[in-house]
Amino acid sequence: MMKNETSVIRRKPRKNPLRWVIVILLILVYAWALAGVPFTGLKETAGQIMKAIVAGIFSPDWDFVYLPEGEDLLRGLLDTLAISVLGTVISAVLCIPFAFWSARNMSSFHPVSGTGKMVLSFIRTFPEIIMALLFIKAVGPGSFAGVLALGLHSIGMLGKLFADEVENIDYGPSEALLASGATRMQQLWFAVLPQVLPGFLNYTLYRFEINVRSATILGVIGAGGIGTPLIFALSTRNWPRVGIILLGIIVMITIIDLISGYIRKKLV
Numbered sequence: 117m118m119k120n121e122t123s124v125i126r127r128k129p130r131k132n133p134l135r136w137v138i139v140i141l142l143i144l145v146y147a148w149a150l151a152g153v154p155f156t157g158l159k160e161t162a163g164q165i166m167k168a169i170v171a172g173i174f175s176p177d178w179d180f181v182y183l184p185e186g187e188d189l190l191r192g193l194l195d196t197l198a199i200s201v202l203g204t205v206i207s208a209v210l211c212i213p214f215a216f217w218s219a220r221n222m223s224s225f226h227p228v229s230g231t232g233k234m235v236l237s238f239i240r241t242f243p244e245i246i247m248a249l250l251f252i253k254a255v256g257p258g259s260f261a262g263v264l265a266l267g268l269h270s271i272g273m274l275g276k277l278f279a280d281e282v283e284n285i286d287y288g289p290s291e292a293l294l295a296s297g298a299t300r301m302q303q304l305w306f307a308v309l310p311q312v313l314p315g316f317l318n319y320t321l322y323r324f325e326i327n328v329r330s331a332t333i334l335g336v337i338g339a340g341g342i343g344t345p346l347i348f349a350l351s352t353r354n355w356p357r358v359g360i361i362l363l364g365i366i367v368m369i370t371i372i373d374l375i376s377g378y379i380r381k382k383l384v
Contacts, residue, residue, distance in 0.1 A: 172355020173362065180360050189364045192335075192342035197368070199259050199334070199341050200327040203266025208320045211271045215278030222282060233279070240272025244330045248339040259340030266327050266334070274323055281315040282308070314383045321376045328372055332365055 159165075181189045216222050218232030248265035255261050289307035298306070335343020342361060349357040 168353070169355050169358075172357075173359035175356055176360035176363055177354075177356035178360060180357050181364075187345060189342070189345075189360060192345050192361070193364055193368050195259055196328065196331045196335065196341035196343075199262040199266065199331045199339075200324060202263045203270060203331070204320060204324040204327050206263070206267035207270030207274050207323070208316070210267070211275035211278055212316075214271065214275035215282055218275060218279035219282035221285070233276075236272045236275040236279070238272075240269060240276070242269065244269045244334060245337060248334045248337055252338055257338035257340075262331060262334045262339035262341060265339060266330060270323050270327060274319060277319045278312070278316055281312045281319070285311045318380050318383050321380050325369075325373055325376050328369055 214232060214236055218229050218236055220226065220229045223229050244265050247269055248261055251261035251264045255264070285308055289311070290303045293303045293307050331341045332343050332346075335341035335345075336347045338344065342365060346358065346361045349355075349361060
């Protein structure tokens, strides 16, 4: 018995060669990625520019918070918030048919759900900024282009998440309604929707948080929102104005995250 115990204690762990292969591959990937990023050094004026940026950001232009005669921080933030709300609402409503189309358990013919997943994958392939550039050419610069860009792109992502939620439903209520003679629409309305609506709302709020951040970027290319005065301030090197705009964006996103997180905890 003592010999067996000693042999077990002295037994060396087996080396896993696959682990070393993975480590070597990761090192090669990082080396390849770093080699593809050229480093030309810093400019001679980099230190002065950084001092000006930091000094301007930490001494924000408080007068830009509200200007009675023109665009200011509050109007830009409200415009960004309106773009995010409208884009999220449009996508949350329009993606519901796509979600049931893509869910495998909603159709006995699997190629039907496969085509739905392909459509959603195609929609979310294009980033919001690419869609915004296309809509700016189609409808002109402004908030409407930003709403269309966020709404269309969010359909692809929310549709996929909604479809996953539909595929995870409990079939018990549907089978009970089917046994009592309910129609397909009644099963969908009374058995499926009550199960998936909390998840739908949870994903919609999460997507709204993402859309708020995206809306701040879309304004840089002319799609409305706070990004428009931000790019003007950056181009003119008005660092105090850049500072107050960044501070406003941080405060708005923080408040939205707190409210959205609280609501999502109540839904779960």
